[in-house]
Amino acid sequence: MSSYVVGLVIVLYLAMLFVLAYFAEKNPKGKWVSNPYVYTLSLAVYCTAWTYYGSVGIASSSGISFLAVYLGPVIALPLWTVVMRKVIRISKQHKISSIADFISMRYGNNRLLGALVTITCLFAIIPYISLQLKAVSETFSLISTKESYVSTGFFDDSTFYIALLIAVFVAFYGTLSTDTSQHKKGIIATVALESILKLSFFLAIGIYVTFYLFDGTSDVYTQASLQDNLEQLTSFGGLENGFNWLFTICLSFFAIFLLPRQFHVAVVENDNESYLRKAIWLFPLYLLLFNVFVIFIAWAGNISLPETVNHDYYSLLLPLQRNNYGLALLVFIGGFTTVISMIVVSTLALSTMVSNNIVIPYGFIKTLVEGNPEENTKRIKNIRRVAIFLLIIIAYFFYVKFSVQLSLYSIGLISFVIIAQLAPSFFMGLTWRRGTARGAEIGILVGLAIVFYTLFLPIISQVVMPNVKFVEEGLFGYAWLQPTHLFGLDYLTPESNAFLWSISFNTLTFVGFSLRTKGNYRERNYAEMFVNHENYGNLQEGGFIWKGEAYVADIKRLLNRFLGEQRTDRALQIFNKKYNISETEERADARLINFSEKLLTGSIGSASAKILLSSVSKETPISLVEVLNILEESKETKASNKLLVEKSKELSAMAHQLKAANEELRVQDKLKDEFLDTVAHELKTPITSIKAASEVLEDEGMPPGLRNRFLENISRDTDRLDTLIHNILDLEKLSSNRTDLDISEHNMSKTIHKAIKGVEQIATKKDVEIKFPDKKQVLAAYDEDRILQVLTNLLSNSLKFTEPHKGRIKILLKDLGKEVLVAVQDNGRGIPDEDKDYIFEKFYQSKNQNIKKPQGSGLGLAICKKIVESHKGTIAVDKEFAKGTQLIFTIPKGL
C-alpha cells in the first residue's frame, strides 16, 4: 500500500479527532460526554501499543505471562471504591491536577517533592512515549511500501511528523483553560472513542485469525501443539517464574493508580465519584475482552509466519501475508489510535506537572507575580505548550537513539518500575500519618538510583561501552553487586529484580527517614487531613491549616494576576456570601487564604500557590495540637448537633406520649363520668319506686290487698338496691385487684352442678331445661365462690333471655390439657353482632343510650370478666354460634 495513502488516512483520522474534540468541548455537560461509560473507556488509555502489539509478541515467545500486566488492575479495581474515592475527594477538594500535585500536597505543598515526582514521571513516561512512536513508525513501514523503518534523518521520517501533529492536538485542546483542574472534555471524548476503536479492531483481527485463517480456537491449538515449544507457552513455569508473575502483577497494580495518564483520567477528569461503581466491573471486562484473542494470534503467527519477523506485529503481518490490505489498514489504524490516546493523555498530564511543579515554582513565579492577568494566562499556557512539544520531541529522539535495543514489552515494564517508586509515598501517605516529605524524597531518590543501576546501566553500557564487563561480573568484581542479579538472586527477570530491590529500599528509607525526621507543622497538618480525610470534608475551606496575618487587598491583587479581575471579584463575592463576611473586611482569615490557595492551585500547582500566598501574608506556625483542637471542636459541634437532634426527637416522642396519655386520661375521665351517671340512674330507679310507694301508703283508705303489694314492691326494690350496691363495690374491688382469691383445687363439674342447683327454681318456674351432659371430672385450682358467681351470672342471663317453655340451656365442659373450658349456650334471642364485643363493659347499653336493659344491674358480665381475668383466664362471646348465645370462659388448671 502506498505510504501516501496511509499518510492520508492518518491525516483524515486526526482531523476527525479534532472535530470530535471540538464538539465535545462545546457541549461539556452533554450526556454523551459525561457518563460512567465514557469514564470507563477513558480508563482504557491503560491499554497502549504495548497491549495492542506487545502482548502478542510476549505470548508468542514466552506464553501467558503477558496476562500479569492486566491482573494487577483487575485486582486493584475493586479497591478503587475505597482508595480511589478517597483520592478523588481529596483531589476535588484541593483542586489537584496531577499525581505530582497530589503527593506534594500530602507532604505540605513541598516544592522539591513535587519536582521530584515530576522528574520521576518524566523518566518513566518519556521512554514509554517513544515506545509508542516506535510502534507507529514500525507498523507504518510494514503496511506501506517503504522497506526499512529505521530512518536516516528525522525530516524524512513520517513518525516525526506524526509526533508533531499529536503535539499540536494536545497543545490546542489541552491548554484551553489555565485551570488544569478543569475538565478537558474534548480530549476525554476522543480517548473514549479511541478505546472503542482499538478494542473493536483488535477483536476483528482476532476473529479473522481464529475463525477465517484457522478453523476456530481448537484448530489453532491443534496446529500450535505440533510446534515444539507449546508446553513452555502454556504453562506458568516454576516457582521462580511465579515470583516474576507476582512482581509484574504488583507493578501493574501500582501503575493503574500512579501512571500520570491514569491519575489524570481516573481522578482529575472524574465528574462524579459514582462512576466508580460502573468502572470497577466494566474496566476489568474491557481488559478481558482485549486479551481473549492474544494467545491465538500469537500461535497463529508462530505457525504461519517465519521466525525472523518481529513477533509484536503478528496481528498486522497475518492479514498482510494473505494480501488482506483492508484489514491490515484497520489493524494499523487501531494501533495508531492506541498510540495517540496514550501520547495525548500522557503529555497532557506531564506538561501540567512540568509547568506547575518545576517551571513555575522554580523559574517563573517572580515573573508571574509581576505580570498582568492576560500576560500571565498567556505565559502559563505557553509554558505548557512548549512543555508538550518538548516532551514529544524528546521522546522522539529517545526512540531514534534507543529503540533498536528495546522491545515494546520491556520499555513498558521499565516505565512501570520507575513509576512504582511513587507507591510508598502515595499509598502510605494515604494511610500513615507519620510519613514526611524528607522520607518521601529520599525514598524516591534511593528507588530511582537502584532502578538506574539495575535496569538502565546494563542497557546504556551495552550501547555506550560494550566492552565494560561489570554487568556480567558485578561492580568492582563483586558478584552480589551484579546489576541484574542483585544480592545473588539469579532467577528474576531484570525488571522483577529492579522492582524488588528498588521498592524494598524505597519503602525502608521512606519509613526510616519518616520516623527519624519530624515534618514541619504544615506537613503534619496535611498528613492529618489526607489520612483522616472524612473528618475534614466539612470543615470550612480547611480553615485550620493556616494561621497568620494577611490583607484582603494583597490577596486580591495576587488573584487578579492569575484569574483576571472579573473572575477574582466573582470568586470573592461567592466566598464572602458563603461565609457571611463583610465586603469591607480588610484582614484576611485562614479561610480566605485556603480558598485562594485552592484557586491558584488549579492554575499553577499547589507548591507555587503556597509560595505566592506566603509572599503576601505572614504565616505563623500552627501546631498539630491546634489542628486537632479545631477538629475536635468541629467534631463536638457535629456531636452536639447530633445530640440536639436526638434530644428533640426524644422530646417530640415524649410530647406524643403525653398527648396519648392525656387522651387516655380524658377517655378514662369520660368513662368515669358515664359510669357515675349510670350508677346514679340505676340507683335512682328503685329509690324513686320506694319513695312513691311509701307516699301512696300514707293513704289510709287503701285496701289491704293493694297495700300488701306496695309493701312487697318496696321490699323488692330495696333488695335490688342492695344487689346493685354490692355489685358496684364488688366490681370496684376486682378492678383494683384488692380481692384475695381463695384458691384451692376443685372439680369443675361439681361446681357447675352447684350453680345449676342455685338457679333451678327459677328455671323450673320458667319451664326452661338446663342440660349438663359431661360427666367427667376436671380438676382445677380456683376460687369456687367466685367461679360459682360467674356460672350463676351466665345461667341467669340465659334464663332471662330465653322464652318460657321453649328455652333450652346447655353447659359444656372441656379439658384442654393446661386449661379448662366452660361454655354456656342457650337458644334465646342472642346478642346483636355489633354488641358482642362490648357486653362485658360495665353498664354497657346497646347503641341507643336511652334504651334500658330488660333487667339486672348491668354489671354482671363486667364482674364475670374481672373474675375470670383474675384467674388469668379469658371470657368471650362465641361469635360463630348462631342458634342463640354461647359464652365461653377458660381458666388455667394450675394458677
Place this chain on the structure above:
Amino acid sequence: MNKKILIVDDEPNIVMSLEYAFKKKDFDVFIARDGTEALEIAEKETPDLILLDIMMPEMDGYETLKRVRNNKELQHTKVVFLSAKSKEKDIEKGLKMGADSYMTKPFSIKKIISDIEGLLG
C-alpha cells in the same frame, strides 16, 4: 269531665304508685310501657296530659314527644317529662324539645299532682 292522663314508664312499681295517686284525684289514668304503646293509646284517647319517662326500651321519650308534637290531633295535649336524668343540661334539652314541664326522679307524688293540676288549669 275527668281529665285524662297517660303515664308512660317501663318501671311497673313506679307506675303503680302514680296510677293509684292520680286515680285518687279523679283522673282517668292510662298506662303505657314504652313510646310505641304510648302513641297508640294517645291517638285513641287524646289525653290532656302525658307523663313521659325518657329512658325506655324501643322508643324513648324524646322520640315520643316529637311524634306527639307532630300529631295535629294531639295539639292540645300537654307533655311532662318525668326522668331520672336530673342534670341541668338534660332538663334544658327536654324543655327545648317542647315539653311543657320537666320533673325529676325521685319525686314527691303530692308535688307532681299539684304541678300537673296547675298545668291543666
